[in-house]
Amino acid sequence: MKKVYISILCTLLMHVWVASSWAGESSLHKWSQKEIEILKGLHMGSLPPLRKDPSNRYDQVPEAIALGRKFFFENRFSGNKKVSCATCHPENMNFADNLPLAHGMGTTSRRTMPLQGVAYSPWLFWDGRKDSTWSQALGPIESPVEHGFTRTQIAVVVIRFYSDEYEKVFGPLPEIDIDKLPLQAKPSPDEPGPLKAWVTLPEETREAINRIYVNVGKAIGAFVRTIMPTPSRFDRYVQAIIDGDVKQAESILNENEVRGLRLFIGKAKCINCHNGPMLTDYDFHAIGVPDAEGLPPDNGRAEGIPKVLNDEFNCLSPYSDAKPRQCRTLRFMSTDVVKYRRAFKTPTLRNVAERPPYMHAGQFATLHDVLHFYRDMPEEKRPPDLAHGNLTDDELVYLEEFLKTLSAPLEYFKE
Amino acid sequence: MKKTLYILLVFLFLGGCVTTPERQSVAKDEHKEKFTKHYKSSMFKVTEKGLYSVELVLKSGELKKGANEVNLIIHDNKDRDVVDAEITIQPWMPEMGHGIDIEPVIEEKGGGLYHVSNLVLTMGGHWELRVGITKAGVSDMAVFDFPRVGGMKMKHRHVKRPDKIDISTVQVSENRTYKVSYIPEITPVRINTIHSWTVKITDSKGNPVTGARIAVEADMPEHGHGLPTAPEVVEELPGGEYIIDGMKFQMPGWWVVKLHISSPVGKDTVTFQLDISR
Structure with missing residues (x-):
């Protein structure tokens, strides 16, 4: 009788064992x-x-998005007239070039970031040196290895080729005599020539150019924020x-x-x-x-932290449409450069x-x-x-x- | 009957074996077997060519930014003390690709003991100490790795989550100076969402505490990291209420938030715990 019990017990145990090892398959x-x-x-x-980007009053404005899409593919926004945002963010490849390092007029030191869902990202670029899609869009334009362009040249292209569409969204273009503008002018500390040309421009001209430049960024940013998974x-x-x-x-x-x-x-x-x-x-x-x-x-990120704090187009800048209390991401950013090295x-x-x-x-x-x-x-x-x-x-x-x-x-x- | 029982037992035994394959693959370190670690609190390394063992004892218990003192105890591969060797020690930041120019002072104390002083690290971060040993024209090297020097709080690293977490939003401070409650701007608190907390502070008699300064410290004890933000008080409201803005939790799980409060009533710390699901 005892034997029978032991045998039953063993059979039961075995069933438990077999069941538990096979259950892995069926209960996956x-x-x-x-x-x-x-x-x-x-x-x-x-x-x-998706909430509106408070720093961009044109975000979610259909005309701005449509114009932003045009700007995104605009080759004339580059030094060799061959580079646009779409060069590194090709539409037919989910907006990512799949190269180890991004390649515009030259080769950058990082790879192109994906754009889907970027509207949800508080920081842009691998090091988060930008805090909105519109200010991000302005970075590559003046980079010598990306668009190799200047904000002054952007203003000229917009006034020549986009004046109607621009004015419909952003209001009247400022009066600038584009024939008299030095084209190689931008506040780039690494390029003394263009820097000098920029700082010697009258303040109102610089301000007028910056406004056009920022609005181009805001249109591109509004378009990019529509890219969703x-x-x-x-x-x-x-x-x-x-x-x-x-x-x-x-x-x-x-x-x-x-x-x-x-x-x-x-x-x-x-x-x-x-x-x-x-x-x-x-x-x-x-x-x-x-x-x-x-x-x-x-x-x-250790270098991205001071860059975004100093960025002339960040959420707290005069070009942002946000109220300071809406710039929480920037205001309460961790500045721990040891942690983020x-x-x-x-x-x-x-x-x-x-x-x-x-x-x-x-x-x-x-x-x-x-x-x-x-x-x-x-x-x-x-x-x-x-x-x-x-x-x-x-x-x-x-x-x-x-x-x-x-x-x-x-x-x-x-x- | 007996047969069945045997078969079953064999089966169960086999099952047991199959499920514990890890036991068979215990890693073997061939070098280590020739060497002995003599000091309990030392870091132990065998040199790259396997000629020496180096024991490193940090005088202050950890490597820190600034000047450090270190003892090196060196034995050869037959466990004999290494005397009269030429010792070098180079602090190195592997990611930055640089060391430092300040020469450390190395003194031989005898019996294989070498004392190093003035070992200066100029910044926090990932450091290596590269110890070079040259004797009878043959050189060998051991590298000690210090992934986080300075700046990082290590105290909570890998603390296991308790079975029960007190997630109450009302807590009494450690020394019973304050009773503190908070209301988050969003409920439930979600990950990756920047938000504010309205904090109410009263003293032990229930009177509101005004004019307090609050420092926020948050941590995931299981992971040893804090918040991606630096929250701070942005406004004091009437009635002992304060708005702390910039709270943001970047991972689901167990979070510990400490508010260090100082006011005319006293200095104390209150701890809140959160269990964020998603």
Whole structure:
């Protein structure tokens, strides 16, 4: 009798063991309430309605957006008449050029950032040296390696070719005798010639040129803020899970992709930084990416902090339409340059598989390389946020499979 | 019957084995076996060519910005004291690609002990100490890594989340000087959203506290990082209320917010905890 009990007990134990090891397969799509909360946080459904940019009164003005789109593709806004915003942000490539380093009139020292959902980002560029899309748009125009242009030349092109459209949005153009303007004039501390030409212009002329320049930026910024991601397979999967439709969920993501998702929100701890519906915390992190070959060390955010504080077009500047109390991001910014040395902005992971190479200077060619970099980082160099557990090679493959489910076409103002 | 039982037991045993593969892959460090660590509080490294072991003892317990004092205890690979060696020590910032020009003073004390003073670090950040050892014309080097020197608060690094978190928005300060409550501008508090807190402070008798200064410190004890912002009081309202603006939490999870309050009533700290889901 005793024997029978033992045998029954053993059979039961075995059933429990077999069930628990096989349950992994069938319950892959079963998520706990806590996990569903996390998934909801990453789901596009939790993207809050877009608020107007208080620093740009033309934001969400249809005519400004349409004009901004034209400016975005305008090759005449460059020293060689061949470079526009779209050179590095090509429309047919989700607005990212997929080069290790952006290339305009010359080659920059960082890679092009993605534009989808940029309206939600409090900081622009890898080092956050700009705090609005309109002031961001003005940076590359005067960079010798990007548009290689000047604000004075912008004013001339606008007056010559866009006067009607400009005036419809921004009101009358100022009286400037464009034939008498020195074209190579801009307040660039690195270029003594154009700097001298700029500071010797009468103050009213400088102010008039700045106004046109800023309005060009505000139009471009308004257009760029329309570029949004659309729900990806991942979002459809989470929606099915929220709806309790496991069958539907199973048909959207395969098992490896779901294993990757489980790692993403669990063991691999990717959501420490890649959180929220845009899969970014919008903060800056020093993760120890090696400098790109042939480039000097890049201090990232530590140098972006003084730049954005000093920026002539920041939220608190006279060119911003925001009231000081609306400039919270800038006013309460952390200025800890030790913490932020060599830190770079967490990029969105939406469409990440569509835009190799990776990191701020395209140091890694593939997602495979990125995932191996995170895993193989020496323990003593690993910041606490980057503790990833002992991920196996298979697990890295699952993560990569999952990242590919974040791709989806973009939505933006077209005509 | 017996047979079945045996088969079942074997099965269970196998199952147990299969689920613990980690045990079989214990990392082996071949160098370490030839060397002995003699001091409990030292950092221990074997040199790159495997000729020496270096033990590094920091006099102040941690490397800091400014002048440091360090003891180096050097043994060879047969655990003999290394005397009469030529020792160099170079502080180096690997990401910045520079060291410092200030020469440290190195004194041999005998028995393999070398005392280093005037080891000056000019700034906080990631430093390496590169210790060079030359004896009988052969050189070797050990590199000690200090990822965060100065500036970073390390005290909370990797604190495990307690089972229960008191998320009440009303708390009494550590020394019972104040009773403090807060109302966030957004409820529930969401990640990545800059917002303000309205904080009400009363003394132990329930009277509102006016004219207080408040410093905000926030931390994720499990991760050792603070806020991405620097919040501050922007306005004092009547009735002991203060608006703290610039609060922003960039990660879901357990957050600890401390308000350091000083007023004519006294100086004290109140701690709030938050559990932010998304």
